[in-house]
Structure formats: structure tokens, C-alpha cells
């Protein structure tokens with residue numbers, strides 16, 4: 001595989017810091033009640049997984065995920081303004097203000113959402129892949145799912161069907177060690193989740209450090225290529241979330257030490273160190289990207305604040321009746 005160019009690495013760096021700033025800002029806006037809802041699921045800590053994997057795709061490929069979706073949407077190139085407007089429930093939001101934080105979607109990016117029901121999007125991923133196979137397209141579906149989702153029945157149904165029909169899906173488990181507050185070790189008979197592939201006669205893909213965007217990217221390029229040529233593959237990225245399950249949830253005391261360890265391998269630090277090792281004095285360039293990310297988030301917030309609310313008629317627009 002060709003090595004990543006400096007520009008590609010800088011683009012990945014920008015995507016990661018954009019997501020981090022976006023999420024930190026969302027946390028403040030949620031506390032101020034400008035972003036509504038009971039839950040707000042942030043992606044902070046997990047950025048390298050989303051950014052690295054999505055970079056391995058073509059524009060015509062498809063992406064689908066669960067409710068921890070802000071970072072995935074941004075990594076897929078969805079307009080940050082329209083993502084923020086959706087958080088505010090505004091008419092200009094990507095889902096017209098009807099979806100909110102957990103239901104971002106953008107057809108123009110082949111980004112199919114944002115689903116609140118754990119593993120509920122897995123059958124949809126299989127369906128999108130079936131359309132691709134049936135119509136002789138060579139588009140791949142990248143389906144992100146949590147470790148917790150692997151213990152839901154939809155996981156079994158979807159992975160099994162994808163294997164039976166050789167569907168072009170990369171099932172990517174974001175193993176952040178917890179489903180809400182329950183650790184994978186406690187919840188899974190086989191905590192090496194990628195081994196579940198064996199049960200379906202499916203290709204057991206790589207299990208990589210999800211905090212390192214380069215590792216994730218390289219593994220994803222191979223997985224996507226495999227899925228395009230052969231059919232489904234299961235891969236696992238070992239990652240960590242810095243917040244509670246939602247930002248209102250408490251972080252258990254037992255996680256404090258663990259968190260310190262993971263913050264030392266923070267996706268931003270890892271990539272920054274790599275870039276500095278490889279290119280010497282690149283600090284100012286990276287600082288500029290940081291500033292650009294902050295500005296982009298500021299503009300997104302301003303856009304969301306100034307956007308109109310949906311009107312009453314929007315309630316019955318774009319819904320099945």
C-alpha cells in the first residue's frame with residue numbers, strides 16, 4: 001500500500017481536531033439547553049476510528065452508524081453547519097430538524113444515519129449492501145457498531161445474511177470497552193469480538209489500535225478492498241470514549257485511572273507526534289489547522305443560532321403515513 005502523503009495526514013489531522021472541537025462545543029451548548037434532548041452521545045476519544053476508516057472509502061460507498069454519530073457525519077464530509085443546525089432542531093439541519101443528535105443523515109454523502117436502537121441499523125446496512133450486489137454495483141457499506149451491539153439479535157441476523165449472500169459490508173466494531181456502564185469483559189462470552197466472524201463463516205478482519213488513525217486507515221483499506229471483491233468482513237477497533245455514555249452520565253470512579261492511560265494515547269497526540277517525527281517542525285501548520293477547526297465550529301454555531309425553526313407543516317413532510 002502506498003504511504004500516506006503529508007497532505008493526506010494533515011487532512012486527517014484536521015478532521016480529528018474538527019470533531020474534537022465540535023464535540024466540546026456541543027457539550028457546552030447541551031448544558032446551556034441550546035441543544036435539547038435527554039441524551040447527548042459524544043465521540044471524543046474515538047475520532048481516529050471514524051476518520052481513519054471513512055478515509056478508506058470512495059464517495060459512492062455507503063456509511064451507517066448508531067447514535068454516536070456526530071463524528072462519523074463530519075468525517076464523511078457532511079457540512080458542519082447543517083450538523084450543528086440539526087443538533088439545535090432547526091429547519092436547516094441535515095435531517096430538517098426532526099432527527100436531532102442521534103439521527104443525522106445526508107443522502108448526498110451516502111451517509112444513512114444515525115440510529116438510536118442498538119444494532120437496529122445492522123439490517124439496514126445489509127439491505128444497502130444487497131442493493132449494491134443485486135444491481136451489480138461495486139459499492140461497499142461501512143457499518144460502524146458498538147461492542148454492546150454485538151450482543152443484540154440483529155447482529156446475528158445481519159452478519160449471517162451478509163455471509164449467506166456475500167454482501168459487500170465492512171462490519172466495524174468500535175470497541176470502546178463499554179456498553180453504557182457495562183464492560184465488554186463482563187457482557188461478552190468472547191471478548192475478542194472480531195472472533196465472532198468465525199461463527200458466520202465470515203472473514204475475520206484486523207483488530208487494531210483505534211486511537212491511531214494511520215493504523216485504522218491501513219486496516220480499513222484492506223478490509224474495504226476485501227469486501228468489494230469478496231463479501232463481508234468483520235473488523236474491530238480498540239478505542240475509548242472520554243465522556244460518560246451520554247454527557248449527563250457519570251464516569252465511574254474505576255474509570256479514572258483507565259482514562260488517564262487512554263488520554264496518553266489520544267488520537268490527536270499520536271498523530272501530532274507522528275507528523276513531528278516525520279516532518280520536523282510542523283507545529284505552526286498544525287496550530288493553524290486547530291484554529292481553522294475552531295473557526296468552522298464557531299461558524300456552525302452561528303448558523304444554527306440564526307436558522308429558523310421548522311414550521312408546523314414540516315411535521316408531516318417527508319414522513320410515511
Ligand SMILES: Cc1ncc(C[n+]2csc(CCOP(=O)(O)OP(=O)(O)O)c2C)c(N)n1
Pocket residue numbers: 068116117118119145146147148149150152176178179180245
Ligand atoms: C435495543 C436497545 N436496547 C437497549 C438500548 C439502550 N442503550 C442505548 S446505548 C446502549 C449501549 C450500547 O453500547 P455500545 O453498542 O457499546 O455503543 P457505545 O455507546 O459504547 O458507543 C444501550 C444498552 C437501546 N437504545 N436499544
Ligand SMILES: [Mg+2]
Pocket residue numbers: 146147148174175176177178179180
Ligand atoms: Mg461501547
